Amino acid sequence: MPPLYSTSDLHSLNNHMRPDCINILRETGLLRRPPHRGSGRMFNYNFSTPGSIPSIWSCSRTATSSLRHHNKRQVHLSNLRPLPQSSQPVMKQRHLKLALLNTRSLNNKSLILNEFITDNNLDFLCITETWHKPLDYFSLNQTTPAGYTYMDKPRPEGRGGGVAAFYRKDIKTSTISSPAAPSFEHLTFKLSGPTPLVTAIIYRPPKPNPSFPSDFSDFLTQLSAISPSVLLLGDTDCKSATEFRELLHFFNFTQHVNFPTHSRGHILDLVCSTGLTIHHLSSFNLNIPDHLAIIMDIDIPIPTAKDKRTISFRNLKSISPSALSASLTSKISASPPPLTDNPSDLTKYYNETLSSCLNQLAPIKSKTVSFTHSAPWYTPELHKMKSRKRQLERLHKKTGLTVHLQAYTDYLQQYKDALNTARSTYYSHLIHSGSTNPKALFSTINKLLKPSNNTSNSFTTDKCNSFLSFFQTKINTIYKDLSSSPAPTACTPSPAAPLLTSQSLSQFSPMSPGELPKTMKGMKTSTCVLDPIPSHLIKDSLPAISTLITEIINSSLRSGLVPHSLKLAAVTPILKKPGLNPDIMSNFRPISNLPFLSKILERTVATQLKAHLCSNDLLEPFQSGFRSQHSTETALLKVTNDILLCLYIYI
Template structure:
């Protein structure tokens, strides 16, 4: 007798799933429950390994749990505000002379995915698909290599990343499988089964879905199966429904999808998917009805893109830049005391030389995670902080140079002030690193100036 396992039962065997209390007690009784190895200098305390199912899966202290929550709080709030994935299924019975109608059907209903069966297009035949695909959409297809009919395609929004899955082809049906990545990855399979009955379909379908179950627990199966599942006396349809029950799949279409009153187009999903607002629409261009639905699954939204302009100054050689400027200045004979119009020409000349050696480049960048805490006000403050840090370092360097070339009367005082500023900067930098931080001595500034300051370096008296 063959054993049947659902996808959820197979996923329970994963070691990352929290075991039950009975299993934990059994492991403790036989002495098989061991604590994980932790380095003695890691300063981490081990918490309860088998936490609650809804808690953060971490074995460390609450500090890391809070940081994990803060790290993913923005993405979780973004996902909760997103709309459901609007999907449609339609058997076109040839895309010829129907592309414009399907193009309007996508734009009018604001579809995210449109799954098409029986497109009747051949390899390297993309005219009908290009006309069907609106602006801002792309498609993935699987044409029939030989014979008439068949063909599968899916039209999707450009901001949705579809990863096609390589699954061996079956002789009894055509399929197109892809994965939609995200916080909860969704695996979708579009199937078209020809109306001719083949004895190997049930075994081929079982092998095909077994491979899909090992990829993801969120599965969506839809297409034209050409099986009268509304006929309870049909043994073939009864065996097919038994396979769906063995894989814990739910069939959502309950109304006829064909002009002859049978349910041929099916939408099946696992229990973790919530499908709502399923409806049938007659487009009057085929003997099948179009099926539209909403899938409540967290799909990542479009990334925010920004256009930046920059110069690659690292590729600029100073010698080349200097020679370029000298050639232009010599040829134009700039005066010693230029007027404002002549300064404008001079600046324009420098810009021309810079554009020739290091031209401006434009690049579009995007960020996968939006950081709502990084506001424009915070950006301005960080910019001011960097400017003040640069001014402080420059002032310290100028003070040291002044100390070396000052008179004997003020040189020791400048050296003491410089040493105090350097000590304060080192203490601030070390206090930001907890491993290097050390308690400051409880002494007054005057005492530190007298006792801890180093002796002034030798100096030379400048001729006044």
């Protein structure tokens, strides 16, 4: 244990004369310490002043430190100019992970491939031999994980064949239309960027075709003209076809697969590229198809993806009908509607009042979301089975024994059956519980059987303006045809035909507040984005605003004017058929959605039109004119639309 010193002992040591060896130690440099990196000063032991604790800091910097700091200060920041901020998306080398697989029927392997995409964090999964038919999207939807979408090209007729690609939604892709080749099937698309990457998925049937070399040569010529970076993926016997290898060499393509990709030891899969580098090419045995999955990495400059985005929403479930009715009543009593017969002013007051109450009860909130949702039917039991499957897979790879391979294969089949059973049970219960809710039922069926909407992600501002110009041109053409068409001639009834009626519908009758609930009873609660408040909330709070709605309808019927805000419609372009080119405007059908108040006006006119037809015995002739195509209610609404269309155009 070291000795303990008192205060007097420490003072005596401080006044103690330095030993004779201090000078010798200082001359030999043993008391010298290296310079401090922060200041460049040297430690200097100066005992010239007896009776005090000397300072060990020097008063000046060393020559070395001065030179070092001088060199650091040679850069003049005033000579630097800040780089201009660019509005273009930042381009960087993005790491893409791709996989290729020949599935030999996608129908019984969809859920396993779904997990294969998510477990390996794939950006693209390109598959051949899907065996799906045109307009058959069930197996494709099952394979697509959350946050992914797909593009496909089935075989037009016959069984077998078919190619598809599953990819992340945040990667911008566009299909390339090319003429179909009789000797092979292909799906071609490109990724956006300064140098677009053109990718083609190819499937060549096993039967020999003498036209394949010429068809494939024309195909490669077209791809090489689009971009210098081309990637070919697919299934073809490239080891036995000398002419095929010569074609690849002529177009500077490199075949990267040099290991067996089939269970019988053949090289049947094609991974060829030109103008880009492929890393970490390897195989993965799924033990379901007879082909191995080929996994690879590619570095390509594309815009950086935004994993999260900010959305705006309202908590509409927090609004109770009683609270909304009380808010509307107090709002209308505090600021009554204007005393005018102009329907536009009344409609403006209606929209402002309902919007104000909605903002008060359910204000707009913002939230950052990533849209990564797991499958709702995936149970904890399936998670345990998946863990067990991975244990057996690792054991088989570690030992390589046949018994472990058989155990892994058998358990994989059990896991696949459990996945199918869990998914079927979930959707069966969902369809059974939604049998009384047509909206939920059709939404579930469409999710299972309809193709995913790949066009909504490509709607830019320029494309929306192009749609506006395209549809405006069509409307102007209709106006021009209407104005140039001759006036209809009055037809003279035959002597045998009796005169049906002598009364005419010259004006509409006003509607009472009691008739409004009957009119709205059979209306759907579909909401338009132009509505100030959701339609179901209007029905829930109808007693508080029935008088205001009735006054707007009667004002429009008396004046023969339709308010300008009720003439506006939200137009949504929808592809006429799946698989059409989304860059061609004529391939879209415009679906217009009118405000809810405009639909009430339409239903009111249709009701009075039907009453007029019934009172004058005109309903039966009217029905016979539309019986082949439409029901009576649909026909009345079509005629009502024509009547209101005249008000929209000419007033």
